[in-house]
Amino acid sequence: xxxxxxxxxxxxxxxxxxxxxxxxxxxxxxxxxxxxxxxxxxxxxxxxxxxxxxxxxxxxxxxxxxxxxxxxxxxxxxxxxxxxxxxxxxxxxxxxxxxxxxxxxxxxxxxxxxxxxxxxxxxxxxxxxxxxxxxxxxxxxxxxxxxxxxxxxxxxxxxxxxxxxxxxxxxxxxxxxxxxxxxxxxxxxxxxxxxxxxxxxxxxxxxxxxxxxxxxxxxxxxxxxxxxxxxxxxxxxxxxxxxxxxxxxxxxxx
Numbered sequence: 001x002x003x004x005x006x007x008x009x010x011x012x013x014x015x016x017x018x019x020x021x022x023x024x025x026x027x028x029x030x031x032x033x034x035x036x037x038x039x040x041x042x043x044x045x046x047x048x049x050x051x052x053x054x055x056x057x058x059x060x061x062x063x064x065x066x067x068x069x070x071x072x073x074x075x076x077x078x079x080x081x082x083x084x085x086x087x088x089x090x091x092x093x094x095x096x097x098x099x100x101x102x103x104x105x106x107x108x109x110x111x112x113x114x115x116x117x118x119x120x121x122x123x124x125x126x127x128x129x130x131x132x133x134x135x136x137x138x139x140x141x142x143x144x145x146x147x148x149x150x151x152x153x154x155x156x157x158x159x160x161x162x163x164x165x166x167x168x169x170x171x172x173x174x175x176x177x178x179x180x181x182x183x184x185x186x187x188x189x190x191x192x193x194x195x196x197x198x199x200x201x202x203x204x205x206x207x208x209x210x211x212x213x214x215x216x217x218x219x220x221x222x223x224x225x226x227x228x229x230x231x232x233x234x235x236x237x238x239x240x241x242x243x244x245x246x247x248x249x250x251x252x253x254x
Contacts, residue, residue, distance in 0.1 A: 029140035029156050032175055037071070037132065039179035040210065042235035044069045047206075050229045053121050062119070063231075071132045073244040077252065078119075087119065090249045091129045099249045106246055115167050122195070122216040122226040126167070134171065137164040143172070152177040168194075178209055193219050206233040 045068045052061045063080040077088040086101035096109040114126040126133075138158040146153050158171040169189040174182040184197040201213035212230045242248055 029142045029154070030135065032142075032154055032179075033140055033156060033158065033173065034132075034135050036173075036175045036179045036181050037135065039208065040181070041068045041071070041074075044237050044239050045206075045233060045235050046237050046239070047233035048231040050231060051119070051121060052227045052229070054223075054225050054227070056223045067239060067243055069239050069244060074129070075244055075249065076128065086252070088249050088252075089118070089125075089128065090244065090246065092244055096125060096129060097246060097249060104250075106250055122218060122224065123228075127197075127216070133166065134158055137161055137166055138171070148176075153182060180209060180211055182211075195219060200227070201229075205230060206235045208235065 045066070047066045049064050049066055050061055051064060052059065060081075062078050062084055064076055064078050066074065066076045068074040072091075072093045074091045075088065078084045078086065086099070088099045090097045090099075094111075096114070097106050098109060099106045109125055114129070115124050117123070118125050118128050138160050140156055140158050143155040143157050146155070154175050154177070156173045156175060158173060160166045160168065160170070168186050169191060170187045172185045172187070174184075176182060180199065180202055181197075182199050185193055186195050186197075188194050195216060195218045197214055197216050199211040199214050201211070202209060203212045204210075205212060210230065210233070213227060215225050215227045217225045242253070
C-alpha cells in the first residue's frame with residue numbers, strides 16, 4: 001500500500017563543515033521519502049485494486065476498493081470473490097479495525113498484531129496502514145544516486161530512532177526522481193534482509209506516474225509472494241468524513 005539522520009555540529013570548524021553537509025543530505029533524504037509517500041496517496045484517493053496471493057500449490061486473487069485521506073485515514077473493502085465480499089479494513093490514525101460479514105463483527109486490531117499478515121497475504125497490517133512511521137520514527141541518509149532509464153534513482157537507508165517502537169532494524173528504499181518507489185527492503189535487528197517490496201510495472205494513471213504492480217516477497221520463502229495491481233485510481237477526490245467511520249466499515253454507503 002509501503003517511515004532522519006540528525007548530526008550534531010562539532011565545535012571544531014572542519015568537523016562542523018562536514019557535519020553540516022551530512023545534515024543537509026539527511027534533510028534531502030527525508031524529503032525524498034516524504035514526497036514518495038505523498039505522491040502515492042495524494043491529498044485523497046479512490047482506487048480499484050487486485051491482490052494476488054501466490055503459494056507453491058495454490059493462488060487466489062481478490063478485487064478491492066480503497067479510499068485514502070491524508071496520511072492517517074484509509075479504508076479497504078473486498079468486492080470479489082463473493083465469499084470474501086464485504087471484508088474490510090479501516091485505518092484512522094494509529095488505530096485499525098477489521099470487519100467480516102460472516103461474523104458481522106467489527107474487531108479492533110491490537111498493536112501486537114500489526115506485524116501479522118493482512119488478509120492472509122505477505123503484507124502486514126502495518127504495511128497497509130499507509131503510516132508515516134518511516135518519516136517520523138526513522139533517520140534517513142542517501143547511500144547512492146544512479147541513473148536508470150533516464151531517471152535518477154536515490155538509494156536511501158532508513159534507520160529507526162533508538163527509542164522507536166518499530167519492528168525493523170533498518171529499511172533501504174530506492175526512489176526515482178519522479179517520486180516513484182522502485183523498491184523497499186526490510187531488514188531485521190541483526191541486519192539480515194527479511195522481505196522486499198518491488199515495483200514490477202510503472203504507468204500513467206490518475207494523472208500521474210505511479211507504480212501499478214508491486215510484489216511483496218519474503219527471503220525465507222521465495223516461492224511465496226503477494227502482488228498488488230492498481231486497476232484504476234483517482235487522486236485528490238472529495239471524500240466525506242463519513243467514509244472513514246466504523247459505521248461505514250460495517251454498512252457500506254459508497
